[in-house]
Amino acid sequence: MIGTQGKERLAETLSSYSKERKSLIPLLEEVQGELGYLPKEVMQEIAGFLAIPEVEVYGVATFYNQFRFVPRGKHHVRVCMGTACHLAGGKLILEALERELGIKVGETAEGGEFSLERVACVGCCMLAPVMIIGEEIHPKMTPFKSEEALIPYRQKSEETNSSKGQAGAKTGKRGE
């Protein structure tokens, strides 16, 4: 659910686009850039705006790999599955992360902290195999190093969680 505020924000975004079919993909991209995924009601709004059937919007959105329909984790982990990374053992990295996080590709782990995705190629072939956490590239991974790479992110989350808890206790409200 995107709420009233979200609806207003969406209307603002929509108004900067022309009501042409070619606006569809840039629109989906911009909205996802803001929300992190494409909620159903957003796709319905876009269909209404462009005066095309909802199924057309859904069809296009599901066709392209870029679009997601569930929120991703706070730390989005992407493992490169390009040729160079594959030959350097990219699959082992993915398997190691699936084991460590206890999830499969496309799922979210540890209460929304991590999500895992495979990507076709990020073009850092000279650093293969690579994984990307958030926007940070981790080069020349091994299964062991990939598990270790998660630790600082876990610590960061723990710190913010505990400080939020304290702040919440003071004001009598809990953080998000």
Added chain:
Amino acid sequence: MTFQEIQSQAKSEWEDLQKKACILIGTATCGRAAGALNTLEAFQAELSRRHIEVKTIQVGCMGLCYAEPLVTMAKPDSFRVVYGNVTPELVPRLVEGYIMGDDPCLELALGTLELGEGGAPYIPELPRFEKELRLVLRRCGYIDPQNINHYIANGGYSGLAETLMRPPDEIIEQVKRSGLRGRGGAGFPTGLKWEFCRKAEGEPKYVVCNADEGDPGAFMDRTILESDPQQVIEGMIIGAYVVGARQGYIYVRAEYPLAVERVKTALRQAEELGLLGDNILGSGLSFRIELAMGAGAFVSGEETALMAAVEGEMSTPRPRPPYPAQAGLWGKPTLLNNVKTFANIPLIIERGADWFSSIGTEGSKGTAVFTLAGKVNKKGLTEVPMGITFREIIYDIGGGIPGSKSFKAIQIGGPSGGCIPPSLLDAPIDYDSLRQAGSMMGSGGLIVMDEDNCVVDAAKFFLDFTTKESCGKCTLCRLGTLQMFHILEAITRGEGKPEDLDLLFELAEDVKLGSLCALGGTAPNPVLTTLRYFRDEYEAHVLEKRCPAKLCPELTAYYILPDKCERGCEHCVLTCPTEAIKGEKGEVKFIDQEKCVNCGTCLDVCPPEYNAVVKLSPISQLPPEDAAAKERGIAQRAQQVA
């Protein structure tokens, strides 16, 4: 402003720059991945700490990605030095030595850009640069891609200025005579395409640049857009003038955020100088370019699918003819070329068709830009004359294979290409000889494979990719590739049957025939070339349940040699992610084969003086009890996946 005025303004800015000391830092994606932004920050901090005013400029990629972060330092009356692997720790020393003092720190340098200085190699004479011929890469890493004046001062937009004074048909003739063929991979003669589009009836016409570089392992187009985007824009404007278009699109992958940003800046700067917009340079030509972003579909690189994507539809191909030159975007004549094709155009106009056609082979003129990755020492980007051999690329430019491993194959053209065996190392690289070898030029990704890489696994990898990326429109592409993938999967698991190899051939033919576009039409190439050149490896998987590269996890086991294990050391025990390695302190360690997932960590961490971990294939080489445990483990994991 006239072009002469624009040019002289740019030149004076460029000349002013040469009069002062200056630090160029490569901050293309490859540099950033290696930490170039930290290096940049370190330079800025060091310069401000010492209160010296020296300009730092973010440049693109010089192609030496293996040595990123790459820094070039220059000062008046001195030679320019290129440094590789510049970490922030090295920065104070370089500023102190090169900028402040007289010590150019040549021991840290890759080389110098001017001759006459002992102590570091002269870069143009390095084996890599002697074999290369840089045309579209010639400015990459030397100019600021975010400053159009750098481009113009180095010859930019003079091709356009000349074009605008000549009749379009003459330009087409020149492009035709140059012999330039499409750099997207298929190699259609560019001049001919331009002529078709010029003659095609229909208004308005469009110019589209295909920057949807989807091949995994290829990043030439990205590097060009990040390092020297104006040459692509100039090529597009020339195309617009020739075919009579007023609107252009650059279709670039959203996965390339930096390229997108740099193209946006480049477009804005070209507009500000009147090189895009209404009445370009007073010629009466009006042309604008919009950026269209890809949303991550490999098939969008196919021209008709790309146009569907620009229109906001699902990116599926349609039958040709009509070709885009006749009926493209919104059914109108559309000139669609690859990034590198457009980038070659300004040079052909400037230096002439005869000059261009003097480079390369009979049927393939000019240069080819390749990315070199995989099991090779000097990974990066290279531009070479057509007709160069694979051996020259791997050994002279790439510096050979790391370690003492032996060369197995070189993969060219990504999922549409094939694996080239050692016997073809001395074959010339051009459109036609690659097609003969069962591969294709593709967009230009080269991946080197060594003895540790399994060709059957590589073929499976590409098939997995094409099954995922098939748009689903053609049955044989959607389901045929999937069947091929299943067969390959069975083979790599040791469940292949001898007749599977013939079945693969049969299916490959059907998929090729039954697919509308090049995705399906070329998808079987990785399987066909590996079957043709490495049949023995397929047979080893099928008949002996053996993976010659000792890679396929169902056919390979890790084993600790009891007499080599040091006993006191626990590296393997502590790092094994599945806690599969057992053995008390001071005892011989052994692998619980049921738990082992073949990640190879133990082999990596076992100290080289012991070298106790080995890979065995087939699994029957293990002691019988271990082999049985291994089989149980494989069965369990297969069940989990199912």
